[in-house]
Amino acid sequence: MKPLWIAVLLLLSACNDSSSELEHRMANQPPIIELKLLESIKDNLEKSPVTFSDSCMSELDVCWYKVERSANDANLPTVKVSNADLSLTLENAVNIAVVADKRTTDDIENLNVILRGLPKGSTHEQYRHLIFNLIDQIKAAGWSHYFMPDDPRISGSQMDRIASADGVLGRYVSSHPWLDPDYQLDLKRWLQVGTFYDWYFYNNGVYLHLKAWKRNSEDAPTEKATYLISLEFLSEREFWLSGFTEEQDRLHWKQLLPARLKGYKEARLALEEKARAAGIEIDETYQDPPIKALE
Numbered sequence: 001m002k003p004l005w006i007a008v009l010l011l012l013s014a015c016n017d018s019s020s021e022l023e024h025r026m027a028n029q030p031p032i033i034e035l036k037l038l039e040s041i042k043d044n045l046e047k048s049p050v051t052f053s054d055s056c057m058s059e060l061d062v063c064w065y066k067v068e069r070s071a072n073d074a075n076l077p078t079v080k081v082s083n084a085d086l087s088l089t090l091e092n093a094v095n096i097a098v099v100a101d102k103r104t105t106d107d108i109e110n111l112n113v114i115l116r117g118l119p120k121g122s123t124h125e126q127y128r129h130l131i132f133n134l135i136d137q138i139k140a141a142g143w144s145h146y147f148m149p150d151d152p153r154i155s156g157s158q159m160d161r162i163a164s165a166d167g168v169l170g171r172y173v174s175s176h177p178w179l180d181p182d183y184q185l186d187l188k189r190w191l192q193v194g195t196f197y198d199w200y201f202y203n204n205g206v207y208l209h210l211k212a213w214k215r216n217s218e219d220a221p222t223e224k225a226t227y228l229i230s231l232e233f234l235s236e237r238e239f240w241l242s243g244f245t246e247e248q249d250r251l252h253w254k255q256l257l258p259a260r261l262k263g264y265k266e267a268r269l270a271l272e273e274k275a276r277a278a279g280i281e282i283d284e285t286y287q288d289p290p291i292k293a294l295e
Contacts, residue, residue, distance in 0.1 A: 109235035156183025
């Protein structure tokens, strides 16, 4: 039978080993930055395990809060973006930026996250798979497909009837049927899309724009490429303000928006009528989400 002091020593040694192993594992875990949309920027950043840099333009009263990392960093941060009771987890963020217009809000209403891409030499097919996996995560987190207000409500089920990768019956559309997040685009069509890929989502007063910027490989452009993948989260105000460029208009966007929406609706209905005549089905079940500022 071992003396008591030897047993205690062995127990303490085992605890120290477990503690050291746990600390080692924790040290190698990526930091998790939780950002709650439509809540205080100050409170969010104070809780962050990673320090955000800040820069402001006093004449515009606009500030940028950023985390920037090299894509070669071993432990890139994970961003947990929360909206109401739902959250979306984004791993391997190389750039996180919160833009704040101090004249209008102190909350997170404009957030952009850029994700690390695949290793050099990756194929279009590998990126296509990566991006559709990301889309599945976005949808699982409660985000729904959003049609831009002047675009026809044509879903991906009609892609065989759409000849162009960026337009419908000769008119450019932002939320193109080929890029309906509820349908996976085949590789042949994927390669026909130009430099930019755009998917739009909506959730509880916030709009999400998933963007992919493609740069084809010089030696094998139809096989390999590099894609820059970013997610832009905009509050209702930031989303609709982006359509107004004049400062005076931006100050009165709520009063001007109904007329703007009327024009969007007329453009949508006109193109939908042409689409029906061409045998293209319209998704009548889709209704634009409510705009709380106008209620």
